[in-house]
Amino acid sequence: MDDVASTTMASDRAGHDAVHIMNPVPYHAQWASPQLVEDIVTGRISAREDPAWAAYGAESPEEYEWWSWRLCGMACLRMALEHFGHTAPSAMELAAECTAAGGYVKHDEGLHGLVYAPFASWVEERFGLTAEVRPRLAVDEIPSVLARGQLAMVSVHPSIRRPQSTPPQPGGHLVLAVGATADSLVIHNPSGFAGSSQQYAQVPWARFVDFYAGRGVVLGAGPVSR
Template structure:
């Protein structure tokens, strides 16, 4: 039997989940150097954490998925391992990713997960996807944390959709700024659609 969405553990992409507003105000690298819990990320140094944590929304989603079956793997450890498969490309201090196809290879090889890259996904398709797959990692605008606002663009951030119907989408947002926008955030499909970039990754055990 599948676990209910409410039983999917939430993890932020920062080790201290309430740092989102500081990250937005001061910039990720400056703010995250003040995170007292940074060592829990699996980073070898504070510098590594400060550089990586703003880029690991996808690894936070993966951490949540693995936690459902009792595996707790630090986010930057996941990112480091994913990079070995090409899921991130690091050059001259910049980080490109998450790159979907290598991520699929990574989670299949390392964790035995079933995963599929999905493009041209209408918002109305997501409930059907979740009938076939346990999770959908969706590409959205990071401003989905403020659903009352119009997003400047779609995509660029990943959230973990745990359930969806024609009335309600429920998801965990690794960079939500309040409890309500982090764990089991809910939006009407029409509101989710304003942020959704029509692509993502379906994942199952």
Template sequence: MIDFHRRRDCPHPAAAPEPVTRLRRRDGEPYPHVSQYATPALIPRLVDGSARAEDDPAWATTGACCPAGYAFWAHRMCGVAALAGLVEHRRGERLELVPTAEDLLDVGGYVLTPERVHGLVYAPLVELLRTRWGIGARVAVDLPAADLAREVAAGALAIASVHPAVRLAPEPPPARGGHLVTLWAADDDEVRLTNPSGLPGHSQHARLPVEVLARYYAGRAVVVEPA
């Protein structure tokens, strides 16, 4: 049974700590990096299980009502962080992650059952991009990595499904898909991406050869029209 509550129904509201400045854009990178975790420096320990999201000192910067509310979403917000980076890049608007996750829940982008959370569902995300921010996009399935890279090289952006182990590329992944990253530049040989759970100083921004991307990529993406 999953334990979920909306911010307005938070049973354990906590006083927010002092604001913490979050990494958004690395020097020299034209595309913003938005981490799905409040404290990017904790990512290695959060993903290996040696630290708990509830103990992240910067939880309030995500717009959560309490540490437990942040922890519910933290490991599930890769798509929310990808959306936040896209909106910042295209519209100059900075989104709070947990309220945005709840907005996506309201429109079907996440589906809660007693046992699990399903999502991010692409079609509601595409519709929200269109109606709220006037950004055109489409759902792409069975799209090879080379074809996706060509669209990005032509000016599109892509929120693509890859295996979470992409943060350790080029190590071989155990499967494809399960995590969302943003492809924001490409040429004939490689793509540039930003990873919401990327390791600080290593894979928050990354360059990958297209053939390496293909090892992680599940053939599914939200392809955003060129600006």
């Protein structure tokens, strides 16, 4: 298990500290086939057409389609679990447990969540990780979190996959912050596009603030799952 960030410090020409942090974190998309995310998100194909749907733990392509659009948080959790030395259950197994714990609430129009407080309590009890709800997580705190070997699930607009775009509002989607440089936050994006915005995607700090809702959950290593 490698839960310690690779960190280097240097001084830039202006005399400021420049930090380079990179946590080696496995990647999971919120769909079963990462290479098909762009086709699914853009509507070229339906999620029901994903040939790997059964690996998600769903009982049917229809169940898979319904849940896959909603489980960015479970994709982030699966990445964090594997990074901290745990075997990650399937997305549907996690979704069922998280729902039972109150982290998701199903209703007639869809799904309410991720609800941070019950989610964090469940993660700590179920997997022994630390999970700190941060309703206010300042942008300039995130590098310090990552430098301690922790990871941050942060709420951003899903259009962050194209950092030069202008989001209609912040928040609505969860990504996993895994690294930082002087210029950019480095994320694993569960709904990013293969080859461009999935793994270790760099989002300039000046652009990140437009997508970021200012909140998240900080995850850290803990004792082995009971």
